[in-house]
Amino acid sequence: MTTAYPLQWPAGRPRTDRYRRENGKFDVTFTRARDNIVDEVRLLCGGRWATDPNIVISTNIGLRRDGLPLAGQRAPDDPGVAVYFTYKKRQMSFACDRWLKIEHNMQAIAKTIEALRGIARWGTGDMLEAAFTGFTALPSPGAVRHWREVIGVGPEVRDLTAIRSEYRRRAAQHHPDRAGGSHDAMTELNAALAAAEKELS
The missing domain is CATH 1.10.287 (Helix Hairpins)
Structure with a gap:
């Protein structure tokens, strides 16, 4: 079971060292970045006619009643973001902690999904499947569950x-x-x- 709070980082994905994090160039609010992720995942999974992709945005930010991160909270010490969703019956995960602000990490994930949608539109199906290989969420053996x-x-x-x-x-x-x-x-x-x-x- 994937948890939205606290942050559940994908097993086996390396973290960015705190001193290597950078200031992002994104001009986006927390609310807009969160909504961009939801919109991009839904579009990738087929838009409003697709089955529910079961989106989970996992952060160290408290949750709204619908399970999405709540805007207007103090920035957490760990700005990492992990997004989980179902794509063609497979559990996918995207994670980012490169940027100092949590909204910039969310926007980076939204932009990555947007780019993959471009591959789906302009590339071939096998290119998208190959690109997704690294994003399939697999639990690592011996991973400690929360x-x-x-x-x-x-x-x-x-x-x-x-x-x-x-x-x-x-x-x-x-x-x-x-x-x-x-x-x-x-x-x-x-x-x-x-x-x-x-x-x-």
């Missing part, structure tokens, strides 16, 4: 009582003594609860 994903709670849940309740429900399912349960699943679940308690207490 505790919210393991326990199964969204970013709006901050109450430890509710989190512990969901933990107990999942522990009953994944216990090694139950059919389908395993020691690995319980170890991951226990580590997730510990991480949640550390973060929220």
Whole structure:
């Protein structure tokens, strides 16, 4: 499960060192950059007649009710942005943290998707498929999942009582003594609860 908050960086993608980040040349607001990503993904996936591409814009910015990043917040220390969506039944991911401002990283992703739409319009289909090969979202072996994903709670849940309740429900399912349960699943679940308690207490 991909989380919109906090930032879930694609597994296996290198990060830009903080001291290597640059000032962007984009003249764009946060709201416009966010909306540009949504528009470009929808156009790439077939416009308004396409099936829902399940867009997730993952950042360290809090969320609106519809799950998109909320404008007008303090800039986070980590300006990275990762965008996930479904294209032709494949999970795709684009990520950028080259620029110092989060809206510039979002606009860079929107411009990249716009360029790929140009390949689709003016190139051949195999060129677009080849270009997309590097953007397919694949979990890396042994990647540590965020505790919210393991326990199964969204970013709006901050109450430890509710989190512990969901933990107990999942522990009953994944216990090694139950059919389908395993020691690995319980170890991951226990580590997730510990991480949640550390973060929220």
